[in-house]
Amino acid sequence: MLKAKILFVGPCESGKTVLANFLTESSDITEYNPTQGVRILEFENPHVTSDDKGTACEFELWDCGGDPKFESCWPALTKDSHGVVIVFNADTPSHLKEIDMWYSCFVQQQLLQDTQCLLIAHHKPGSGSDKGNLSLSPPLNKLKLVHSNLEDDPEEIRVEFIKYLKSIVNSVSESRDREEMSIIT
Numbered sequence: 001m002l003k004a005k006i007l008f009v010g011p012c013e014s015g016k017t018v019l020a021n022f023l024t025e026s027s028d029i030t031e032y033n034p035t036q037g038v039r040i041l042e043f044e045n046p047h048v049t050s051d052d053k054g055t056a057c058e059f060e061l062w063d064c065g066g067d068p069k070f071e072s073c074w075p076a077l078t079k080d081s082h083g084v085v086i087v088f089n090a091d092t093p094s095h096l097k098e099i100d101m102w103y104s105c106f107v108q109q110q111l112l113q114d115t116q117c118l119l120i121a122h123h124k125p126g127s128g129s130d131k132g133n134l135s136l137s138p139p140l141n142k143l144k145l146v147h148s149n150l151e152d153d154p155e156e157i158r159v160e161f162i163k164y165l166k167s168i169v170n171s172v173s174e175s176r177d178r179e180e181m182s183i184i185t
Contacts, residue, residue, distance in 0.1 A: 001050075001058055002057045002058070002173065003057070003059070003060070004057060004058075004059050004060070004082045004083065004165075004172050005059075005060045005062065006060070006061050006081070006082060006084070006085060006165075006168065007064055007077060007081050007083070008020050008061060008062065008063045009066070009084060009085070009086055009106050010066055010088045010095070010099065011066045011088055011089070011095045011098045012034060012066035012067055013034075014088045014089045014092075014122055015089060015122035015124060016063055016087045017035055017039070018122075018150065019120065019148060019150075019157070020039070020041055020063040021041075022150055022154065022157075022158075023061070023157070023158065026043075034066075035063055035064070035066070037064075037065055037073060038063065038064050038070075038073070039063040040061070040062055040063075041060070041061045042059070042061075043059050043061065044056050044058055045057070045059070047162050047166075048162060048165045048169055050169055057169050062077060062081070064077055071105075078106060078109075081110065082171065082172050083117065083118070083168040084106045084117050084118075085117075085118045085164070086102050086103060086106070086107075086117065086118070086119050086120070088120070089121075089123075090122070090123060091124070096134065096136075099119070099136075099140060100137060114139070114142055114143055116168065117143050117144075118143070118146065118160075118161075118164045119136075119140065119143050119145045119146070120146050120148050120157070121145060121146070121148065122149075123147065123148065123149040125150070144164070146160040
């Protein structure tokens with residue numbers, strides 16, 4: 001069975017845990033409690049398979065706390081990760097500035113491809129979910145950006161996340177195939 005590890009990272013109070021619970025169909029959280037370190041959610045998605053035979057994939061979603069006090073743990077969290085989802089609250093100006101740092105630490109330093117990264121502009125309930133163009137600096141402006149509003153259109157983010165999971169599975173499969181070919185030759 002193919003396994004993939006995906007990190008959910010981003011600033012404090014951006015909605016990482018709420019999104020992680022929704023996308024993995026875990027329990028709902030009704031009140032805000034900052035994630036301490038990391039929460040690991042294991043799940044399978046029936047819409048994502050590793051081959052034409054429909055072989056299931058197992059995912060680990062690492063919901064990482066956004067507090068900078070956990071920065072010393074980040075190298076351990078990133079080990080063997082296959083993808084990074086950067087979640088930020090588009091309605092909080094400081095979050096737009098912070099996502100450059102998250103990209104640098106979790107994508108660039110791990111030498112992940114931009115296709116292994118997804119940006120989610122999460123809009124909290126009652127925020128109005130303005131999906132206008134965000135002015136993202138390079139290289140962030142090359143990444144796939146998805147707006148999320150679980151109140152107005154929850155299925156939109158689910159569909160986009162499934163597309164992302166499929167791209168991660170393809171990446172992991174291709175990498176595994178390359179490794180197998182290098183052993184054979």
